[in-house]
Amino acid sequence: MGKEIAHPNTAEHHIQSIEVYFLAEGEKFPFQVARFELNTHGESTQGPNTSTVFSEPNVAVSFKTEKSGTIYVTSYCNIHGIWKNTKELKVE
Numbered sequence: 001m002g003k004e005i006a007h008p009n010t011a012e013h014h015i016q017s018i019e020v021y022f023l024a025e026g027e028k029f030p031f032q033v034a035r036f037e038l039n040t041h042g043e044s045t046q047g048p049n050t051s052t053v054f055s056e057p058n059v060a061v062s063f064k065t066e067k068s069g070t071i072y073v074t075s076y077c078n079i080h081g082i083w084k085n086t087k088e089l090k091v092e
């Protein structure tokens with residue numbers, strides 16, 4: 001997430017979740033491979049951005065498959081909504 005320009009990560013503007021799906025060739029529907037909740041964004045009793053603890057929108061997942069297909073990744077920003085990226089997976 002934010003490969004070229006880092007996405008803001010503040011109490012007011014942050015990524016809340018990331019989901020990974022895989023659609024195997026020849027299948028009609030994708031499977032959800034993983035879902036990550038990013039739950040802390042600097043909030044504390046002292047106010048926004050004061051806890052010094054911020055979930056980072058950098059996650060990794062692994063899975064096995066015998067088929068090629070398409071990996072879909074979505075990330076949800078609390079301001080801008082859903083962002084999507086795809087990558088083809090080739091099994092040889």
Ligand SMILES: [Fe+2]
Binds near residue numbers: 007013078079080
């Ligand atoms: Fe955003």
